[in-house]
Amino acid sequence: MATVWDAAEVKSTGRSSRQSAHVALPATKTGAPRVRRRLGPGPAIPFGLQIGPALLVLLWVGGSALGLIDPRILSAPWTVVEAFGRLIEQGRLQDNFVTSASRALIGLSIGLVIGTLLAVIAGLSRIGEALIDGPIQIKRAIPTLALIPLLILWFGIGEGMKVTTIVLAVIIPIYIHTHNALRSIDSRYVELAETLRMSQKDFILQVVLPGALPGFLLGLRFAVTLCWVSLVVVEQINATSGLGYMIDLARTYGQTDVILVGLVVYVLLGLVSDGLVRLLERRVLTWRRTLAN
Amino acid sequence: MAPHASQLNAVHVRNLVRGFKSKTILDGVDLDIAEGEFVALLGKSGSGKSTFLRALAGLDHDVEGTGTLETPENLSVVFQDARLLPWRTVIQNVTLGLPGANGQDAGRKALAEVGLAGRETAWPNQLSGGEQQRVALARSLVREPALLLADEPFGALDALTRIKMHALLRELCARHRPAVLLVTHDVDEAISLADRILVLDEGRFVEDLRIDMPEPRDHGDPRFAEFRSHLLRSLGVNLPGRKAA
Structure with missing residues (x-):
């Protein structure tokens, strides 16, 4: 009843009949297809992901060309390109x-x-979990950067300290995600393995580890990102070589172009390594891709 | 070596009790299943039929219980879900835990037997529900079990697929002759497939019926209808206005 009345009112307000067919739900008279308001974001825009970064670069180029950006604050893109060439030379x-x-x-x-x-030991045995899980959770609560003073006292300011910091940072996501994946393997598969009288070794190799692989790879993606982050930090403290050192040195001399070159390299490293892990994911998780399709 | 009874019988159960502290699920159950005999187990939900099957399968780690339970070492379970490892191909699922190249050949043969030759390298989630359950059957068959335990294996399939699976299961059992315990809630399924039907109610068998109809069994046969209404009555279902033929 209400819809018919609504439709009549729309018509009487003088909108076109096509519009009213869209508004009036029954639409039986005109036979026009019923149109619903779209709630999702709609179809993808071509090169959608590139638009935002391209706009930023455009602003940078424009701002530098028009002299709106002080080169002491942010070097012009061409200066950065020059610096890039010079540094490679x-x-x-x-x-x-x-x-x-x-x-x-x-x-x-x-x-x-x-x-x-650690994840496999904690995931497969109760004793392992009792010994390992607690310390890892405690370590997780301590920011890696907060450990650096202690690590400097223990390992000095050489390579040992830097690598140890990265190791300590990377362990956490790998452990958390792999352990979680191991623990959430469906108990129905455990039951299956029991009825098939699988050996402990077969059970681990065929059921547990492949089942936990998606979790491990997720952890790996986080780990790769974290590894670059901690690298930056250790290289800006007491380093005499490395990208972070190069950036820190440039700060001392006020060379924003060199700083930007360093940042661009970090960006590329981050994106490329994440892409590599994703490629690896696609390779080893073929069975999952078929599900997504 | 083994007691006399277990030489004739695939399953020998005496006074089997299973339950938790507050609740008895199986209350002193006795059962013998002969070699090659196809037994269907009916029961309302909560009657203990799954508990019984899990006891036979040795999967009831956390359930308390007493009684004599003799089953062949070589038994195999088909679950309601196909329970295939999604990260292993079809053939790898069939041969799971089997050693070496012999396993491969046997697996290929078993897949051909369930009509899935050529799908060896497919992933489980590329198969339909019926096909997945056929892979599960192949995984059981390849182990040449003396006892096949099936826990509502066709419960999740659509009606048409289920009929095809019944025919397949009958054919496979005729060829391999394992003793079978099929747990189901489908009375027609039980009558079409089994040599013998048990009804479990409140932890005890209240019915032990021999189905002496020739196979394949016609659902329109008056004796089929007679068995059906008899069993439905045992299960506590009274159909008004429908007299036993």
Whole structure:
């Protein structure tokens, strides 16, 4: 009843009949398809993800060209490009990059192994959990940066301190996500393994570890990000080489162009490494992709 | 070696009690299942039929109980859900825990038997519900069980798929001759498949019925209807205006 009345009123207010067909729900007279208001965000915009960053760069270029941005605050894009070329020519960028990347890689690898081992021990045995889980949760509550003074006293200001800081940071997400994934493996699969009389070894290799792999890979993505973050921090404290050192030195001389070069390299490193982990995820979790499709 | 009874019987159960402190679920159950015999177990929900099956399967770690329970070492369970590992291919699921190349060949053969030859390398979630359950059947068969325990294996399937699965299960059992205990709530399913039907009520068997109809069994057969109304009455279902034929 109400809808019919509504439709009549819409017509009487003089809107076009096409509009009224959209507003009036029954729409039986005109046979026009019923149109609902769209609540979702709608179809994707082509190159949607690139628009925001491109706009920022555009603002930067425009602001620098028009002299609205003081080069002492933020160097112009072309100055940064020049600095980039100069740093590569001098070999400073490559050297510092290699130093930083190897620190990150060593720290990440060690942290990965330790974190996974701890998670597997804690995930598969009650005693392991009792011994490991508590300390890890405590460690998790301490910001890694807060440990640096202690680590400097223990390991000095050399490579040992830097790698240890990264290791300690990386262990946490790997452990948390792998352990959680191990613990949330469906008990129905455990029951299945029992009825199939699987050996302990088969059970771990066929059921537990593959089942926990998605969690491990999620942890790995967090770990990779964290590893760069802690790298930046350790390299700006008492370092004599590395990207962070290069940036810190540039601060002393007020070279915003060099600082920006360093930041751009960090961005690229972060995005590329995250992309690599995602690629790895797609490779090893084929069974999941079929589900998503 | 084994007592006399278990040489003739695949399952030998005496005075089986299962329950928790506050509640008895199985109240002194006796049962023998002969080798190659197909037994269907009916019961209302909460009657203890799943508990009984889980006791036979040795899956009731946390349930207290007493009694004699003899089952073959080589038993296999089919669950209501296909319970395939999503991260293993179909063939890997079938041969799970089996050693080596022999397992591979046997797995391929079992898959062919359930009509899934050629799907070896598919992932479980690429299969339909009926196909997944057929993989689960193949996983059981490949172990050549002396006893097959099935816990409402077709309960989650649609009616048409279920009929096809009944035919498949009958065919497979005729070929491999395991003793079968099929837990179900579907009376028609029980009558079409089983040699013998048990009804469990409040932890005790209240019915032990031999179905001596030739196979395949016609649902329109008056004896089928007779069994059905008899069993429904045992299950506490009284259909008004529908007299037993």
